[in-house]
Amino acid sequence: MAGPDFDSEIKQLQATMHTIEQVLDLETMKAEIASLQEQVAAPDLWDDQANATRVTGKLSDLQGQLERFERLSNRIEDLGVLVELAVEADDADSMEEAQRELPKVKTAVESLEVRTLLSGEYDAREAIVTIRSGAGGVDAADFAEMLMRMYTRWAERNKYSVEVFDVSYAEEAGIKSAEFAIHAPYAYGTLSVEVGTHRLVRISPFDNQGRRQTSFAAVEVVPQLEQTDEIEIDENEVRTDVFRSGGPGGQSVNTTDSAVRLTHIPTGIVVSCQNEKSQLQNKAAAMIVLKAKLLARKKAEEAALKKDLKGDVAASWGDQMRNYVLNPYQIVKDLRTGFETGNPQPVFDGEIDGFLEAGIRWRRGAEKVEA
Template sequence: MAGPDFDAEIKQLQATLSSIEKVLDLDAMREEIAALGEQVAAPDLWDDQANATRVTGRLSALQGELERFTGLHSRVEDLGVLVELAEEEGDADSLAEAETELGRLTKSVEALEVRTLLSGEYDEREALITIRSGAGGVDAADFAEMLLRMYTRWAEQHKYPVEVFDTSYAEEAGLKSATFAVHAPYAYGTLSVEGGTHRLVRISPFDNQGRRQTSFAAVEVVPVLEQTDDIDIPDEEVRVDVYRSSGPGGQSVNTTDSAVRLTHIPTGTVVSCQNEKSQLQNKASAMVILKAKLLALKKAEERAQLDALRGDATSSWGDQMRNYVLNPYQMVKDLRTGYEVGNPQSVFDGDIDGFIEAGIRWRREAEKADAN
């Protein structure tokens, strides 16, 4: 069987990287990295912890993005050198190594190319994700915790900082809900395709008769707001409740009423935060979440398309967007794109890039179809 046309394949990779470079605007990225570096070096940076966390998180994420691109660019150049030397010397082993590297590079460049498809109004923002257990009792609560671990593992693999704002534990096991932020450029555009209802089928570890159980969890993704966003919430429209933070099994993890719950009276939107030590910090974080969710509602009303920012997250039969099947066979399948893998454990360990990339491409095609 003939091997790949290395010359044509490498030229295609270089052309794709050139297109990606224009979209990413690496010069602007380097300028922002330099400016953030100066802020990080300031001796008073940590006087404002919230700002310090934002600055250091943004710097880390941008550096990671730049290293990702430059690393791929270097690997493509190295591949060209490897192929040239191998062909000159008739080295079959080196050519086989080059073919393997070509496959890995093609996959990595395609993954980076997906970034160029993120052109929505808020796609470049950081993301706020809320996971809620749905139908399925304790299995659903356990599934919600599995999804939280999946997304945090994914973020860790990409070196994206994660900030957990609130975790509401179920009585027996797992989570009723959790809200967290992923601090990275384009985190919202990337993760917004994860919004919707996720369905798990497995032999329940909580059923002493070993029966198969179907459970659901809802994932909601909204963009983090910036100060320039026009979301004004009058004080009289927000009810503030304070309570003690709680951990697994309902145990109290704080001796003071530091946890905060905010209710936006006109819309009934409720958010809470209990992961900071002080009531003021929790209130500030809860307000960030509330504004983000109200922005999602505002934009949804303007466009009459709720799914555009929030996803269909009713968490029950008939509306799931992805199935995770552990029994009677092993499969994770996205019902919108048809993308599937036969190793659920790798997915729960954070290997979800394939699903995200397929979702972004699917969404772009759907937008094109709608435009026509």
């Protein structure tokens, strides 16, 4: 009886992998890898460091995608052989091994399938994440810091590097805001589903009467820019302020005015950077973030115009997108996808892949309805 069940499961996995293969276009991918390898082998590659970084990064990403697909295809094939031998030999131990392997392979296939859904114009980019505390006083500031830790822990779990541009600490606890980059292919496409207002309900650790408190924090995600992106900024429209870097509780961590705050006067967008040692380095880093936000704003305005012209034919992303409830019961629930877990602590420790995958699938479904 186990054999036919496995046959059905394996055939479904193979069908999904065939669809993924078509989406990835493996032949084109292999040709691009060969072209990039030729460029990497060129003796003058590093004469242009920016281009060299782009080429080597693209090569590494494509090789990783190809290896992941081939490795998973081999696992499915090996699973089929294991089941076949177990049935022929009536080997209970081998069948138990297959039963343990099947859900692991299914999870891996589902994860790879989600990656193929990231086909937006900027989905393959690295991400710049901004978190701001909202209503809720000190609890909101503490919640904002919890979210920052959640995303940085997620990055650490996936071995992605994180570059913190700026953190504005609140007086009592937590943070007013934070801005950081996650350097990984498809970080923007993956984390863009986190955009919106996050809501926390818990017994406040800052309330001496032990009352339940609701607090909010906002998450914004924009793609990291590349040299080919056309965003021009008139320097006369940018106000530059310099100040000393600050730590928790107002502690000064720099004795010179090296931190930089840029204000784009026409839009009111403000970005800060204080992680570098020199004022020039901080200004350059802040300008990168400012350009990324201006690009995201431009794309959002274009999308809004298209939507106005087409009409509201599908539910749009709501502002409040996820609840984190710690009292009177425990649950983390995404209000758009319905995905939830009754164990919040692993979520705050960075285990958010389930929410990300559900969000990506939900977004693709919404896009199909709008098309």
